[in-house]
Amino acid sequence: MLNESTAQPIEPPDGSTAVGTGKGGVGKSTVAAHLAGESAASGDRTLLICVTGQDDDDLGIKRYGRGVQPQGPSVIDGEGLYRAIHDRVPLQPIREVRPNLDVLPGGPRVAEISNLLMLRMLKEGPSVVQSLAQALAPIAPLYDRIIFDSAPENDSLEQLVLAAARTLIVPTRSDESSIKGMERISKNFKIVKTQVNPYLQMAGSFLYGSNRSATLMHADVRSEVRKALGEGTPILETIVGYREVPARNARKKGLLFGEYAELLPTSATNYDVKAGRATAADVVPDTIIPLAKEMRELNQEIFEHCRRVA
Ligand SMILES: Nc1ncnc2c1ncn2[C@@H]1O[C@H](COP(=O)(O)OP(=O)(O)OP(=O)(O)O)[C@@H](O)[C@H]1O
Numbered sequence: 001m002l003n004e005s006t007a008q009p010i011e012p013p014d015g016s017t018a019v020g021t022g023k024g025g026v027g028k029s030t031v032a033a034h035l036a037g038e039s040a041a042s043g044d045r046t047l048l049i050c051v052t053g054q055d056d057d058d059l060g061i062k063r064y065g066r067g068v069q070p071q072g073p074s075v076i077d078g079e080g081l082y083r084a085i086h087d088r089v090p091l092q093p094i095r096e097v098r099p100n101l102d103v104l105p106g107g108p109r110v111a112e113i114s115n116l117l118m119l120r121m122l123k124e125g126p127s128v129v130q131s132l133a134q135a136l137a138p139i140a141p142l143y144d145r146i147i148f149d150s151a152p153e154n155d156s157l158e159q160l161v162l163a164a165a166r167t168l169i170v171p172t173r174s175d176e177s178s179i180k181g182m183e184r185i186s187k188n189f190k191i192v193k194t195q196v197n198p199y200l201q202m203a204g205s206f207l208y209g210s211n212r213s214a215t216l217m218h219a220d221v222r223s224e225v226r227k228a229l230g231e232g233t234p235i236l237e238t239i240v241g242y243r244e245v246p247a248r249n250a251r252k253k254g255l256l257f258g259e260y261a262e263l264l265p266t267s268a269t270n271y272d273v274k275a276g277r278a279t280a281a282d283v284v285p286d287t288i289i290p291l292a293k294e295m296r297e298l299n300q301e302i303f304e305h306c307r308r309v310a
């Protein structure tokens, strides 16, 4: 989307962080939702903006009707994001999805933003990449922290987010295509920083959903991350383990890991399922406890790194 000409910078809000990498399925949406939830739970007014074509609904907005919809047409399924950018009006989030947490959900309509920007680009030039920053600016002072979830394999949407954020945090998995995905975000990071958002800083990268005891492999991945993102890139210590069942169940219930863990003491057991008193979906797995703990530690470490570089 960006070319040689330049646009006037818009200073991104303090405390705004994009979670992004060029590869799909590495944990971006999970981590973005948890960062936003953790921030809100600590008392900070928080906004989560999901610039993603797929709505995973980690917070149960669509499935369980959480939060207070703004007046007027629906903002679900990426409609709110699309409309704000299309009509050049301020973002209108769903309020109080949790105490202190407002959200602009992603969804299929977000995918259309790329086409809209490409068309506008012909007339307006590279400043179109600032469309999200512009739609956010009027409401940004309402928040202490703003988290962006981002879409993979889409340069326009990645650039749109990077133009609106102050820091970038990059999750990765250990496979080769995840490392390649980092090369993509790294390229977009450099283009956006040079051309429209000189305030953008790399907060660091972290390995997500990995075997926590595979330390030799982790060392290997760290060196590949540094190759992809630059030698000075901070690499976080916390590794959230690969724990498929609790991660999947929590998302299905529209609950963050910590919230899901709170259901454990009153959960049905496998014994209840065998006896026909409950279904497998009613059983909260014990592994939610370490998963919630690791995610919380990761969130704290990310906030610490963002503070350090901002
Ligand atoms: N710690 C974990 N262990 C195992 N699976 C996990 C863990 N955390 C999340 N998952 C699962 O991994 C999958 C991908 O996670 P997520 O949707 O957060 O990735 P993403 O990078 O946002 O993907 P996309 O690029 O498609 O938007 C989801 O099914 C999610 O429930």
Ligand SMILES: [Mg+2]
Pocket (backbone or CB within 6 Å): 028, 029, 030, 052, 054, 056, 150
């Ligand atoms: Mg996602």
